[in-house]
Amino acid sequence: KAGVTQTPRYLIKTRGQQVTLSCSPISGHRSVSWYQQTPGQGLQFLFEYFSETQRNKGNFPGRFSGRQFSNSRSEMNVSTLELGDSALYLCASSPISIQGGEQYFGPGTRLTVT
Amino acid sequence: GIQVEQSPPDLILQEGANSTLRCNFSDSVNNLQWFHQNPWGQLINLFYIPSGTKQNGRLSATTVATERYSLLYISSSQTTDSGVYFCAALTSGGSYIPTFGRGTSLIVHP
Numbered sequence: 044k045a046g047v048t049q050t051p052r053y054l055i056k057t058r059g060q061q062v063t064l065s066c067s068p069i070s071g072h073r074s075v076s077w078y079q080q081t082p083g084q085g086l087q088f089l090f091e092y093f094s095e096t097q098r099n100k101g102n103f104p105g106r107f108s109g110r111q112f113s114n115s116r117s118e119m120n121v122s123t124l125e126l127g128d129s130a131l132y133l134c135a136s137s138p139i140s141i142q143g144g145e146q147y148f149g150p151g152t153r154l155t156v157t
Numbered sequence: 158g159i160q161v162e163q164s165p166p167d168l169i170l171q172e173g174a175n176s177t178l179r180c181n182f183s184d185s186v187n188n189l190q191w192f193h194q195n196p197w198g199q200l201i202n203l204f205y206i207p208s209g210t211k212q213n214g215r216l217s218a219t220t221v222a223t224e225r226y227s228l229l230y231i232s233s234s235q236t237t238d239s240g241v242y243f244c245a246a247l248t249s250g251g252s253y254i255p256t257f258g259r260g261t262s263l264i265v266h267p
Binding site: 076078080085086087088091098099101131133135140141142143144145146147148150151153 | 187188190192197198199200201202205243245247253254255256257258259260
């Protein structure tokens, strides 16, 4: 089976712009979660989607949003980018949910905000 | 929420040495995973181990859920083992928010 894929792998944006990141889960996996990794805060949970519905959300402002499509692919959007949004954004997929089993991570999208 | 602490934060070894990494968590968990993050940022699954012991080649892990800790053992370390090792826990009650430790940075010298 192909692993989790994320696009794009690298992105440079300007403060105030918005960005959309994409994640394709492992075939058959229905849960997709998103994480932000920064040197200062470490790995932090953003949100989880299952069957096109957001199930859980971490402690991030409303500028961070996401959605999931019927084929389980997911997108994450960050509006009004700030310098502090520069980070590695990781997507993970699970067969059922993060509560019930293993997560498998994609290679990440490295976002730089200038 | 649940607190996850990893130790040591940094570890430097010579090739061939053995090591033990520790993950303490503050609440009961029903999901615990160990990951290895390579220099390119990819998180690689090592173990899904909410309880018990598992082995995979030179690596093994043990979680003692009642005492709220997990251990990752690396034997006969190789330079390719270098990277950052994370544990991630999800509590069995309350919010379903996975929490990662800050990681153990491992450098293995040839």
